[in-house]
Amino acid sequence: MSKFWVIFKKEYAQVVKKKSFIIGIILTPALMIGFTVLPAMLARVESSSTEQMAIIDQSKLHIGQRFAEEIAEYKLDETEDSYYEVRRIFEIDPIENERFEQLNDSLRNEIIEKNIKYYFVIKSEPLVNDTNIYMVTNSDNFTTIRRFERKISKVLSTLRLTNADINLGVDSVLNITRRIDLKIKDAKGEVIPFQIKYFAAIAMVGIIFGMIVGYGQMVMRSVIEEKNSRIMEVMMSSVSAFQLMLGKVLGLGAATLTQVAIWFAIGAIISTQKTALDISPAIERILFNGPIIIFFILFLVSGYIMFSTFFALIGSIVTNEKEAQSFVMPVTMSMILPFLVGIYVIQEPHSIFAVTISMIPIFAPTMMMMRLVFIVPTLSEYSMFSGIVGEATLSLLIVVFFTIFMIWLTSKIFRIGILMHGKRPTLPEIMKWIKS
Amino acid sequence: MNLRLENIRKVYGDKIAVDDISLEIPSGVIYGIIGPNGAGKTTTIRMIMDITRPDSGQILIDGHKPDDEFKNYVGYLPEERGLYKKMTLVEVVTYLAELKGKDTKYINGCVDDWLKRVDLLEYKNKKVEELSKGMQQKLQFITTIIHDPKLIILDELFSGLDPLNMEIMKDIILDLKRKGKTILFSTHVMEQAEKLCDNLCMISKGKKVIDGKLTDIKSKFGKNAIQIDIEGDGKFIRGLNGVKSMTEFNNYIELQLDENTDTNEILKKVVEKVTVRRFEMIEPSLYDIFIDTAKVDPQDMSAEKGGSDV
Numbered sequence: 001m002s003k004f005w006v007i008f009k010k011e012y013a014q015v016v017k018k019k020s021f022i023i024g025i026i027l028t029p030a031l032m033i034g035f036t037v038l039p040a041m042l043a044r045v046e047s048s049s050t051e052q053m054a055i056i057d058q059s060k061l062h063i064g065q066r067f068a069e070e071i072a073e074y075k076l077d078e079t080e081d082s083y084y085e086v087r088r089i090f091e092i093d094p095i096e097n098e099r100f101e102q103l104n105d106s107l108r109n110e111i112i113e114k115n116i117k118y119y120f121v122i123k124s125e126p127l128v129n130d131t132n133i134y135m136v137t138n139s140d141n142f143t144t145i146r147r148f149e150r151k152i153s154k155v156l157s158t159l160r161l162t163n164a165d166i167n168l169g170v171d172s173v174l175n176i177t178r179r180i181d182l183k184i185k186d187a188k189g190e191v192i193p194f195q196i197k198y199f200a201a202i203a204m205v206g207i208i209f210g211m212i213v214g215y216g217q218m219v220m221r222s223v224i225e226e227k228n229s230r231i232m233e234v235m236m237s238s239v240s241a242f243q244l245m246l247g248k249v250l251g252l253g254a255a256t257l258t259q260v261a262i263w264f265a266i267g268a269i270i271s272t273q274k275t276a277l278d279i280s281p282a283i284e285r286i287l288f289n290g291p292i293i294i295f296f297i298l299f300l301v302s303g304y305i306m307f308s309t310f311f312a313l314i315g316s317i318v319t320n321e322k323e324a325q326s327f328v329m330p331v332t333m334s335m336i337l338p339f340l341v342g343i344y345v346i347q348e349p350h351s352i353f354a355v356t357i358s359m360i361p362i363f364a365p366t367m368m369m370m371r372l373v374f375i376v377p378t379l380s381e382y383s384m385f386s387g388i389v390g391e392a393t394l395s396l397l398i399v400v401f402f403t404i405f406m407i408w409l410t411s412k413i414f415r416i417g418i419l420m421h422g423k424r425p426t427l428p429e430i431m432k433w434i435k436s
Numbered sequence: 437m438n439l440r441l442e443n444i445r446k447v448y449g450d451k452i453a454v455d456d457i458s459l460e461i462p463s464g465v466i467y468g469i470i471g472p473n474g475a476g477k478t479t480t481i482r483m484i485m486d487i488t489r490p491d492s493g494q495i496l497i498d499g500h501k502p503d504d505e506f507k508n509y510v511g512y513l514p515e516e517r518g519l520y521k522k523m524t525l526v527e528v529v530t531y532l533a534e535l536k537g538k539d540t541k542y543i544n545g546c547v548d549d550w551l552k553r554v555d556l557l558e559y560k561n562k563k564v565e566e567l568s569k570g571m572q573q574k575l576q577f578i579t580t581i582i583h584d585p586k587l588i589i590l591d592e593l594f595s596g597l598d599p600l601n602m603e604i605m606k607d608i609i610l611d612l613k614r615k616g617k618t619i620l621f622s623t624h625v626m627e628q629a630e631k632l633c634d635n636l637c638m639i640s641k642g643k644k645v646i647d648g649k650l651t652d653i654k655s656k657f658g659k660n661a662i663q664i665d666i667e668g669d670g671k672f673i674r675g676l677n678g679v680k681s682m683t684e685f686n687n688y689i690e691l692q693l694d695e696n697t698d699t700n701e702i703l704k705k706v707v708e709k710v711t712v713r714r715f716e717m718i719e720p721s722l723y724d725i726f727i728d729t730a731k732v733d734p735q736d737m738s739a740e741k742g743g744s745d746v
Contacts, residue, residue, distance in 0.1 A: 003535055
């Protein structure tokens, strides 16, 4: 296998010596630090400011005033300041249409200029028709929306109860029917905010995707380049096609691993400084989680070998890079799919659909990582045969076996494909090569 | 290193590229495979190199099927040439020699000498893409022989080379022969083969036409050829009694005579009509032998003959 090492060494050195590789190494730590430290910093910045709002109230029932009192209960951490600051409440008569339009326009401008974040419009007869109350904002923050919904409902309920002639006290009815702010914990009793899981999953899936598509295509380009520079015959007089293919795939794979290893080293340094850097425990639970790290590496490596073998196959049968693009498209698309169906998988990581898709070889590296991050294995789940770790192990084995099959298949086609010039083989021809 | 081809046959679709060819390439000779373009030379060589596999027949190296070690003992210059354009000369030579199982110590010990031999030493650390085509070809030749192969296979080595570079390569090839290497080369330019090879094989349309030692082949075809250099139109000569065939070149005419033709008679008849500057009995050229034995229309071959010269 010494010839394999010669190819391995050359392919590895060729990438590692490139400027882009060095830049990647410098840029990545910056991004990593940014990713781990920035959320904490952002959270602090956010909590120090209140959100400004205004209310136009045409109800004549002081609903705006009551609402403002209700939401004042949401406080900033450890301070007496309210999270929402109601700057002004305009109580106007329902018939003052002109004045309403003026206010509406000016408040809309305030939102565009970011002086306020929300304004409420309460038209007449809000107790009869819910659509007479609405909020104008550019924000989709569902925590805030949920809070507002709850509080405005409470105000309306109170008014309706007062109007209705019932025997119970209004307060006691409200107490009986009160809605709660639901706190979300997972099955293990942990509270890892959705956003953190989401960003961690996107980051890891993104790295796997980027590495596979980036380095995989490098394998393909390298094959096409050797084909076009007519060096393949010389190579074939020295080494076997299999040695050449494996040397390329693994040599570039080693470059991938080098890059990842450097990231991990930086990650390890960050983890020793986590107190100083004020990394939240939630981020720590995901990023410095044993099984997640191990499966990340394993899926990266196996996924890379699987796809780059396929890319080598494409390189061997096409005559130029332009022609290759039509083959690369479906491969890239199959890798983008997780980002599309991911929205569903992250909401229901235990569903049959999510489990199934994470067992399909070409989707497994990305989908399984997504599920792992969202399920977050705990210490008690570190079993190879059950739970999420067990499923990940099974999915990894499927990827490995499929990859072995891919290598076998590719080696059959590669040998003949790399020596063909000028013409792309047809599917029947390729089938004949596989059988031979 | 002795090389034997036994009843090699290769078919592409409905075209028979190589049809039942058997060859014996003895150790330590320069062996030429000769034939026009498309005759099956490259296909034959590719089968020796295991790049394409024969449909039937077998190839034996010293009596055995070629094994993995064979790749280390052979130096192969394909017709379709190429090198890594972005690498420097010394990197390319080192890489390709390493792939032939040589260690860096061996390579460092001889790379400069070889580059110097083909006048490329000063470009040692330049990128391959900066070289001219002729220089790249010389570099490729070096990569073919730097690992000291026992068998050297050169497919159309001289195509595209200027006479000066051809001379350099020819000297190296003769040197290699003196060192006991077996050299197999293919060409469609007969004169090159004539000047270089000890043994040869002519192929046409996938079939072997003739093979053996050059001297044997030539003596077999006797001395029935004449070269004349005349002033004026020599077309009438073709019709003279005893003239089997005639080939016109730019500066002279070559005649194949029937056996027992009196050459003096021919000369007399020619002198009657045109001025003769030169009249010479010659050995038949390989070209003539090829035309004669392969029954090829000379018109098809004239383009080949007019090619480069060694």
